[in-house]
Amino acid sequence: MHTSTNITEDLFRLLREKGAKLIGIADLSGITEGTLTTGISVAVPVPRHIVRDLQDSPTKEYYDAYYSLNEQLNHIVSSGAEFLKGCGYQAYANTTKAVRIDDNWSTPLPHKTVATRAGIGWIGKNCLLVTKEYGSAIRLSSLLTDTPLPAAQPINQSFCGACSVCVESCPGKALTGKSWDAQTTRTELFHKEICKETQIRRMKQATGIETDLCGLCFAVCTYTKRYLAES
DSSP, rough: OHHHHHHHHHHHHHHHHOOEEEEEEEEETTOOTTOOOOEEEEEEEEEEHHHHHTTTOOHHHHHHHHHHHHHHHHHHHHHHHHHHHHHTOOEEOOOOTOOOOTTTTSSSHHHHHHHHHSSOOOOOOOOEEEEEEBBOOOOEEEEEEEEEEEEOOOOOOOOOOOHHHHHHHHHTTTTTOOBBBTTTTTGGOOOHHHHHHHHHHHHHHSOOSSSSOOOHHSSHHHHHHHTTTTO
């Protein structure tokens, strides 16, 4: 007989074995439709040496890591979903193949939303999730389920304070500098098109690859630098 405590412990153990470094449970009641109102957020860090290099310019190594970490996350959340299904519950893994991103870079349920509701971190002035453990040097994914799991306390406000190093470092000046709370919209935090154009330009200049990956705003984050200083 599975209990909520046993399922949680076994699920977390499995997710960690697959490589998850941060895990949180979110109550998504009123956010998601239907019965899948429990969200599990997972994060893996970007390796330190890759993040250090991004403080100068985008790199081919970051480009490769971006996609390899996404694949790892796909495996992590898919394994979690299969485990919960085996316990007799419904579960849906928000893999890169399952998530639909529209022309406005929006998804029905962003991984960042699940992560803040799961208490993993907050949205920084760089419009990315910031965690105390790794700063913004992470890749995120999530899964949804109807399993009755104990949810964490959500984080509903920023802990960035007066820090604006990401805002000041953005080459395209795409970040507004506004502090986030749970009611803040994405458009209040950054100018999407300027961000995209700047990322494409910097990545192409540095690597010859024409894609919107930059990484500077999370590489210079104060919390990220604490992560980098650990070794």
